[in-house]
Amino acid sequence: MFIQIEPQSDVPIYEQVTRKIMEGIARGEMKPGDTLPSVRNLAADLGVNMHTVNKSYHELEEKGIITIRAKSGAIIRSAEERALTTEQLQQIEKNLKPVVVEGMVLGATAEQIEHMIKKVFSDLQIPAEGV
Amino acid sequence: MFIQIEPQSDVPIYEQVTRKIMEGIARGEMKPGDTLPSVRNLAADLGVNMHTVNKSYHELEEKGIITIRAKSGAIIRSAEERALTTEQLQQIEKNLKPVVVEGMVLGATAEQIEHMIKKVFSDLQIPAEGV
DNA sequence: ATAATTGTTATACAGATAATATAACAAATA
DNA sequence: TATTTGTTATATTATCTGTATAACAATTAT
Incomplete structure (x- = not known):
């Protein structure tokens, strides 16, 4: 995987991983239905601990971006599955x-x-309306 | 002062204070040249420690929003003094x-x-262009 | 001039968060 | 059957957050 981590950033590693994966999805490099690498594999690639990546995956699941199938793997949810809720809109506005x-x-x-x-x-090569 | 803190928020107190002060400035409730309350006074009002408020003030100074005059007080910088730099624009984009x-x-x-x-x-009652 | 206020600095402490390190477990997959 | 997977548990280290005092020196008010 293409993720690059900045160890001395003020942004926690698990948060960096979460953001990079979101970027990958936004770029279309990863599509709905695709399987994320196992937490052990990605952790090894990045040179970080398994639990750090695991925390990212659960953060992504909490955001409604992926689904974690216990003891199997994590897959990216489709746009239909993650239809934008008003709560999510409010959260975005809050952020x-x-x-x-x-x-x-x-x-x-x-x-x-x-x-x-x-x-x-x-x-991110996603055309915005009227641009 | 009008600031309200949420003690059980995931946002650190000093960060909440920083944001509330920025909001106050954006609203025009506090204007350039105005003096911020002393760290001790504001801390007492909020029921938090002096150092927590002090950390906020230094964060605001680092952002270029206020000037801390040692052993005297903190004043809000004017728009001219804090002319938007390209670095600040990049920081905003990064955030x-x-x-x-x-x-x-x-x-x-x-x-x-x-x-x-x-x-x-x-x-915040600040008219945006074309709105 | 004296007293009060101010930000600064230093130290110490407690709690939470971040990250790592192992290890074992059970379900899913090869 | 063996490997891989996420899960759970425990432990350790480091950093961050917040509080608590205290003293200092410069500024400001009386």
Whole structure:
């Protein structure tokens, strides 16, 4: 697997793994139905402990992104299976708020921030509406 | 001061304080040149330790939002003093990315996310361009 | 000038989190 | 049947979070 970890980051390793996998899915490198590598294999690839990867997988499951089949493996859920709930929308907004507020206070305009979001989308090669 | 803390949140107290102060500035409740309450006073108001508030203030200073005058007090920097640097823009984008990616993977569109950002702006009663 | 306030620094402590290290278990798979 | 899988358990180390005191020196108020 293609994941690269920054050991001295302030972001915990398990969180980095979670994000990288989400990025992989967003990029389309991993598709619904695909099986994630076993926690032992991925841990060995990254040079980290099994439990660290296991924690990531459970975080992804809690977010509704994957399904863990006990003693079998983890598969990526399809878009239908993970239909966006209002709770999830609220959670996204909750996560978004402090970042946007900080940008505002530093002097960024709504246009600048919206531009960044389009950039994130385009960097992941997912066409955003009207771009 | 008007800050309310959630003791059992997964967000550290010092981070909550930092965010609430940024919100206050974004709302215009606190303006550039204004003095923040002393770390001891605010800590007493919130019922937390002095060092916890002190950590928030230093985080705000590191972000370029306030200036701490040693043994005197902390004042909010003006928009001119904190002119948005490219590094700060990159930092905002860096903070924005994982949140946006998660939204994408969960099925949110760029339009939905942009709408949330406009909502954050409007909730803080700061008019966003073209809204 | 004196007293109070301020951020700073230092030390110590307790609790939670992060990460690693082994190990064994039971179900699923080869 | 043997291997692989996630699960569970225990233990250890390090870092982070938060509190608790205390003293210091500069600023500010009286």
